[in-house]
Amino acid sequence: MTTASAAQPLQWDYAPAPESAAIGRIKPRYQPYINGHFVDGGGVDDVTINPGTEEALATVSQCDDANVDAAVKAARTGYDKYWSKLSGAERGKYLFRIARAIAERSRELAVVETLDNGKPIKESRDVDVPTAAAHFFYHAGWADKLQHAGLGAHPQPLGVAGQVIPWNFPLLMAAWKIAPALAAGNTVVIKPAETTPLSLLVLAEIFAEADLPPGVVNILTGAGDVGSALVNHPGVDKVAFTGSTNVGKKIQASLAGTGRKLTLELGGKAANIVFDDAPIDQAVEGIVNGIFFNQGHVCCAGSRLLVQESIAEEVLAKLKDRIGTLRLGNPMDKNTDIGAINSAAQLARITALADTGEGEGATRWTSSCAIPDRGFYFPPTIFSNVSQSMRISREEIFGPVLSVLTFRTPDEAIAKANNTPYGLSAGVWTEKGSRILGMAGALKAGVVWANTFNRFDPTAAFGGYKESGFGREGGLSGLAAYLRPELEA
Amino acid sequence: MSDRIDVAKTYKLFVGGAFPRSESGRTYQVTDSSGKFLANAAQASRKDGRDAVAAARKGFGGWASATAYNRGQVVYRVAEMLEGRRAQFAALLHDTEGTEESAAKNTVDAAVDRLVHFAGWTDKIAAVFGSSNPVAGPYFSFSTPEPTGVVAALAPQNDSLLGLVSVIAPIICSGNSVVLIASETRPLPAITLAEVFATSDLPGGVVNILTGSPAEIMPWLASHADVNALDLTGATGDQRIEWEAAAAGTVKRVYSPTGTDFSAAPGTGRMRAFLETKTVWHPTGAVSLSGGGSY
Numbered sequence: 001m002t003t004a005s006a007a008q009p010l011q012w013d014y015a016p017a018p019e020s021a022a023i024g025r026i027k028p029r030y031q032p033y034i035n036g037h038f039v040d041g042g043g044v045d046d047v048t049i050n051p052g053t054e055e056a057l058a059t060v061s062q063c064d065d066a067n068v069d070a071a072v073k074a075a076r077t078g079y080d081k082y083w084s085k086l087s088g089a090e091r092g093k094y095l096f097r098i099a100r101a102i103a104e105r106s107r108e109l110a111v112v113e114t115l116d117n118g119k120p121i122k123e124s125r126d127v128d129v130p131t132a133a134a135h136f137f138y139h140a141g142w143a144d145k146l147q148h149a150g151l152g153a154h155p156q157p158l159g160v161a162g163q164v165i166p167w168n169f170p171l172l173m174a175a176w177k178i179a180p181a182l183a184a185g186n187t188v189v190i191k192p193a194e195t196t197p198l199s200l201l202v203l204a205e206i207f208a209e210a211d212l213p214p215g216v217v218n219i220l221t222g223a224g225d226v227g228s229a230l231v232n233h234p235g236v237d238k239v240a241f242t243g244s245t246n247v248g249k250k251i252q253a254s255l256a257g258t259g260r261k262l263t264l265e266l267g268g269k270a271a272n273i274v275f276d277d278a279p280i281d282q283a284v285e286g287i288v289n290g291i292f293f294n295q296g297h298v299c300c301a302g303s304r305l306l307v308q309e310s311i312a313e314e315v316l317a318k319l320k321d322r323i324g325t326l327r328l329g330n331p332m333d334k335n336t337d338i339g340a341i342n343s344a345a346q347l348a349r350i351t352a353l354a355d356t357g358e359g360e361g362a363t364r365w366t367s368s369c370a371i372p373d374r375g376f377y378f379p380p381t382i383f384s385n386v387s388q389s390m391r392i393s394r395e396e397i398f399g400p401v402l403s404v405l406t407f408r409t410p411d412e413a414i415a416k417a418n419n420t421p422y423g424l425s426a427g428v429w430t431e432k433g434s435r436i437l438g439m440a441g442a443l444k445a446g447v448v449w450a451n452t453f454n455r456f457d458p459t460a461a462f463g464g465y466k467e468s469g470f471g472r473e474g475g476l477s478g479l480a481a482y483l484r485p486e487l488e489a
Numbered sequence: 490m491s492d493r494i495d496v497a498k499t500y501k502l503f504v505g506g507a508f509p510r511s512e513s514g515r516t517y518q519v520t521d522s523s524g525k526f527l528a529n530a531a532q533a534s535r536k537d538g539r540d541a542v543a544a545a546r547k548g549f550g551g552w553a554s555a556t557a558y559n560r561g562q563v564v565y566r567v568a569e570m571l572e573g574r575r576a577q578f579a580a581l582l583h584d585t586e587g588t589e590e591s592a593a594k595n596t597v598d599a600a601v602d603r604l605v606h607f608a609g610w611t612d613k614i615a616a617v618f619g620s621s622n623p624v625a626g627p628y629f630s631f632s633t634p635e636p637t638g639v640v641a642a643l644a645p646q647n648d649s650l651l652g653l654v655s656v657i658a659p660i661i662c663s664g665n666s667v668v669l670i671a672s673e674t675r676p677l678p679a680i681t682l683a684e685v686f687a688t689s690d691l692p693g694g695v696v697n698i699l700t701g702s703p704a705e706i707m708p709w710l711a712s713h714a715d716v717n718a719l720d721l722t723g724a725t726g727d728q729r730i731e732w733e734a735a736a737a738g739t740v741k742r743v744y745s746p747t748g749t750d751f752s753a754a755p756g757t758g759r760m761r762a763f764l765e766t767k768t769v770w771h772p773t774g775a776v777s778l779s780g781g782g783s784y
Binding site: 134150151152245248250251252253255257259264266421437440445446447449450452455457460467468469470472475476477480484485 | 617620622623624625626628632637726730731733734736737738739740742745747753754756757758761765766767768769771772
């Protein structure tokens with residue numbers, strides 16, 4: 001090291017600042033929400049745990065095929081009987097109500113999300129919940145303006161939407177999926193991940209309180225088998241899936257020839273590209289945010305850092321200094337930066353994949369932060385001396401693990417950034433405006449953050465190229481995924 | 490009967506702006522609607538399909554980065570060249586599909602008009618399907634449509650000119666390149682249209698046309714890792730199942746409409762099917778244009 005980075009990480013003796021778990025009002029048992037009612041599922045009860053402590057959080061009644069069938073039928077009835085009969089303006093009012101109710105119960109929702117998912121309370125409080133409310137608010141306003149969506153004078157809903165969402169942003173993903181579907185006039189059957197069902201079931205309470213007609217939104221609890229039954233149900237007109245590329249491929253294959261509309265939001269291996277003229281301190285913040293936000297459980301996480309060779313040492317040193325200050329631990333503590341890995345299974349995957357990094361010759365650096373005795377935690381980890389062929393730079397790790405590569409020219413950066421089957425997101429850090437726009441144009445990625453990273457907004461389309469899927473969420477193109485022009489097949 | 494001997498034409502493939510024979514050396518007989526021999530056409534192989542994908546990838550870069558204005562002019566130029574050959578195509582349709590003369594002329598005119606229609610779309614796609622995003626926070630965010638890349642398309646089997654043009658034009662007007670498999674039994678309008686493309690300032694590789702058996706070539710295109718999207722307009726039900734499933738291996742975009750009436754107004758679905766949306770974010774700073782931390 002040539003810079004003054006040898007200093008020991010500072011000791012931050014923050015007093016504990018825990019949010020109260022009581023605010024979450026976690027109930028002992030939760031049920032799926034079908035046709036406007038919380039009903040027992042036909043499957044065996046499952047327990048969802050708090051990944052921050054490994055303690056049982058609540059029992060959740062699981063669904064079976066008959067429940068899937070009932071939910072799809074309810075959604076069809078809800079579509080025919082209520083939702084398709086409403087004017088756009090009236091539909092919009094329901095969505096506005098929901099947006100308001102999410103805001104009103106935001107603290108409760110944030111606590112539920114953090115307890116069930118393991119993400120830091122400051123992130124669920126400041127990102128997940130407000131952005132979820134914003135999605136309902138944004139799409140509420142679309143409901144009576146669909147003729148302006150670029151699909152002709154009378155765009156039509158598709159019918160019943162079957163949606164499957166992942167565990168990394170349970171409430172936010174639900175909002176991304178449900179809000180545009182309802183605004184466009186569709187009804188919904190949605191399945192959260194089996195490890196994170198609670199916030200969506202609280203959202204179901206909000207739907208009920210908002211007097212949303214029965215069957216308009218149905219929520220199925222369960223694992224992959226329930227999701228598979230849902231997306232393959234013949235009563236579903238549109239399938240929207242967010243999750244792993246492998247599962248997305250299976251869904252696409254299983255829907256082949258059915259004519260059912262499909263959108264996929266899959267994995268990523270984003271390049272975060274730092275040029276030598278970048279504002280380095282801001283870039284370091286952006287790199288940290290890019291890979292350690294939500295413990296790296298982000299499909300668009302900036303997991304491949306591409307640094308221009310001339311500043312690589314400086315950036316790496318500053319990065320380690322900065323990461324040394326990140327506080328890992330109790331997700332419910334308001335000062336926690338990095339919370340828990342969502343499940344034991346995911347922790348095992350991260351651990352195994354990170355271990356291949358060393359095996360393949362990369363240099364591993366791990367933050368010296370303390371790790372709690374209980375709960376699933378993985379310390380922030382950086383691999384340097386990484387080559388493009390290594391698994392850690394090719395495969396999605398979905399955890400707080402950063403691979404660092406270098407480049408000399410913009411062309412080399414583009415070639416390396418695009419050298420992946422994925423194409424979800426990318427970052428560019430440089431002071432040169434023409435270079436930003438040139439890079440943004442050349443990168444095969446659906447979202448490019450320049451001098452920032454991991455920004456989301458309902459007005460801005462989000463979604464990937466190549467094996468990161470097809471379809472967008474947010475903005476015009478996200479709405480279009482739930483509509484068809486009146487005069488087109 | 491004239492005593493002049495026809496100069497019989499040997500139809501070839503259209504790949505990378507050139508007219509090669511099939512590498513397999515095979516041809517097949519094309520007959521008219523009453524079963525009378527019309528011509529031999531090249532029977533493309535899997536290898537021809539791969540060559541066409543390579544040519545399309547090569548053609549894609551320059552075409553995608555060409556200005557929308559330029560693309561519009563080129564597509565319009567295609568319409569001009571087709572207009573100049575109206576009589577030839579009307580006769581071809583009469584021979585190939587048994588279309589009556591006046592109807593054949595109308596179909597050719599509609600094909601020309603369709604090209605003109607899409608020529609006018611090239612520089613409006615970004616405005617209609619893109620957006621400036623009023624995000625909450627000090628950022629400028631905008632979403633722009635981009636071509637998805639190489640599209641493998643199967644032309645409609647029974648609408649050998651208007652249907653064919655209606656498939657190709659929306660794919661290329663946004664900057665994609667295309668590998669198209671012509672109607673198996675009615676390939677002559679397609680390969681003759683290739684002569685129009687070849688003389689229309691269209692860069693080599695943007696449009697590639699294969700004649701032969703879709704069942705033989707399409708499986709390879711559907712699973713090809715360098716093909717970004719499929720247009721299965723001309724596929725049968727079983728083929729849709731098979732090729733859509735194959736496309737899932739590389740998460741291709743698949744456009745698979747059935748029963749399209751090409752005489753109707755074309756709409757925007759075919760263009761939107763092959764567009765990516767790219768969203769770019771940049772901080773705008775907090776009014777500190779005169780220095781200081783603006784990030």
